[in-house]
Amino acid sequence: MNRHIFLLALGSILMIAACNKNVSDRTAGLPPLAPANEDLNAGSWRPILLSRPDTFAVATPAATNSPLYVADLNEIKGYQTHLTSDQQGQIAYWSAGGVLRWNEVMRELVAKYNLAPYQNTDGSYPTPSSANPFAYPFFPFSNPPYAARAFAYISAAQYDALVACWYYKAKFNRPAPYTVDPTIKAMAGKTGLASYPSEGAVLAGVSAEMMQLLFPDEIGNVQQKLQQQEMALMASGAATRSDITAGEALGRQVAEMFIARARGDNAGKAVGTPADWAKFVTTAQAANQVPWLSLEAPARPPMLPLFGKVKGFLCDSAAIVSLRPGPPPSTSSDEMKSQTSAALKTIQNATREQMKIVQFWADGIGTYTPPGHWNAIAAEDFVKQNWSEVRWARNMALLNMTEMDAAISCWDIKYFYFNPRPTQLDPSIKTLTGIPNFPSYVSGHSMFSGAAATILGHILPSRASAYEAMAQEAANSRIYAGIHYTLDCTVGLQVAQNVGNYAVKRAQIDGAE
């Protein structure tokens, strides 16, 4: 009998060791993107930076009966006769949608680089430098404002590049390889869309080119992804080499425009100087306010204090100033005391359900940040819409320009008021997530979430109330965590809606509705 028990135990152990513990991503097994509407007129949609869809010339493609094109087709046939399982995997992966997959790549990079630098031995902190990205601390530190801007640039550039792509598709109208030659298999599904230039290659080119600005350490890895996508496009029969070459070149040219804009958008100066940091303190003191203090040890300079001066895509600097809410209650007021004691009470009585909400929305160090979280929410809803790549790009651009401008507005407000966190006013307030290293008023999560919910609710009206509820929950999570006063969140959500409305206004006139 003993032996039986033992064998039973041993058997269970072997079972646990052998059982499939594979954990797969929610978007791992998606079917190929099958647009319900090809948006054939998207070449006339309003771009963001491009003045015209044909700002960058694309050469007339070779005719489908030319020897050059026949060679292109033969290359595809060659791939299709010797498809490796890796290539089949790449075809399945990329066919779910280029905008989706590049968005996921971006989210991964944001999470990977979202680490605050470790202190120097003297207690000061090094600053990541784009001039020397491979040395510690690695460039960038993709904190929420950095991430918001990175998502915005890449999404906006993808959108402009696809508007140009759609313009040329309509102009040249060269059919897809599987349409020209029926012996070529359409392994990623068929569309009625012209294939020159390849929209997938446009996305690969524009995304890879943006990396020199956004994640310079990753240019090599991203180049590899570009090659995988382009190989998948050809091997699946969706595009020829000439479709790919033209697409990638167009994408890279459009990206250069965005990179040029980014180099002059003030983000490079957002770290500020010790003199800037000191001035926030003296300004708050002059107004008889307790100035914000870093609660990290050693004290860390505030996160990107001049990010409020970055040039937004939707809001100009005057709009940013006009978005500013009134001040929080004075740090010496009874109102502030009662807000602080409310924060203490909340943390002392946190329920497991509240802790779960805190964790779900925390999006702190090592994560893709709140803008990344809203990209995930959007992407997983967009997957169900069967949109064309250009409509995907347009809607992601609207979302991410909103998030960037929400970051600019939020950081402007935070450093304008330089208001302390609850824990600074009452150190007995312990927190359920890491305490962010920037002022309290208004809540960044509330602004990112409220702004995202506003534009996403416009894009998918049937989900508007769900987005609103999510934004409210994200805002509440910061109160439950003990890192915000209730007021930071309620005001943050209000300002966020105003930011989101700038995006709604653009959406109404960009020609896509």
Added chain:
Amino acid sequence: MLNSKKVAFSVALALLVAAPAVLKAQTDEDGIMMDKKNLCIGATYMHGSWDHYWEGTFKRNNQNLGTVSTQSVMVMGTYGITRKLNFIAGAPYVWTHATAGTLHGQHGVQDLSAWLKWDALDLNVGKGVLSIYFLGGGSLPLTNYIADFLPLSIGLQSKTLSGRLLVDYQAGNFFATASGTYTGRSNIIIDRNSYYTTSLHLTDKVDMPDMASYNVRAGYRSNWLIAEAVFTQAFTVGGFDIRKNDMPFPSNKMNSTMAGIDFKYTLPKKWNALSIVGGGMYTLAGRNVGQSTSWDLGAFYVLDFSHKRSKAHTSASEKK
């Protein structure tokens, strides 16, 4: 893991293996068995703390944590199904605390652990007795505590199954015990639906690496006193390193090498159903764990349902 090694029996077994503080009376790591229909029950208090930890191989302190401590009270019992087959079970209440920074400590009931311990073979070897034990065990979270709040989580939420081979040799009052353990760990579900390890995962499920460990203990063992030195090494089979200044994560690689001492004192004469246990452990080396120093103290009582004068025995005392 960054919370202390002896968070509890199960987590200690699953993660850092050496659990000298718990199950001290008749444990899953010694060569002692309860007699048939004897129940040994008791409780142990443990305190472990660290102010240095390893991020991967980088050893550091953290002024935003100060000293991280874990306390636990473990209630447990061992029952003699037969003289050769014992059942061991226990569960702890755990508190965590950081002396600096703003992170909120956690507390709660952690995991239920249970073992079947089979004294499979006793052989006269030289002047002593060599015994071979097979153990099979498992653990199960009893509450929905947060696993993904390291280093202040009270546990990791994984269900585990373990197999252990234990060899014990006793000659006179000298003994030595060696054991090797493999622990399979189930996936866990965390409160967020994406996380980064060495790549981004778009899911709330976390693949937990299995664990392996060995444990060596030797010293003096008589009916009234056990005094032993303990050395143990545990490692995850897989897992990944914490990056510089990143947060720890449940599926990190968590390796540790620890050494310590333990004792068990059984009261004399009519009090001999009662024993006091205690010990201390120090982490010599580690990876993605805190360099914990811990001590523990407990008391155990033997209830005899067989109505015979009986108590714990070792194979050596039997054979003599």
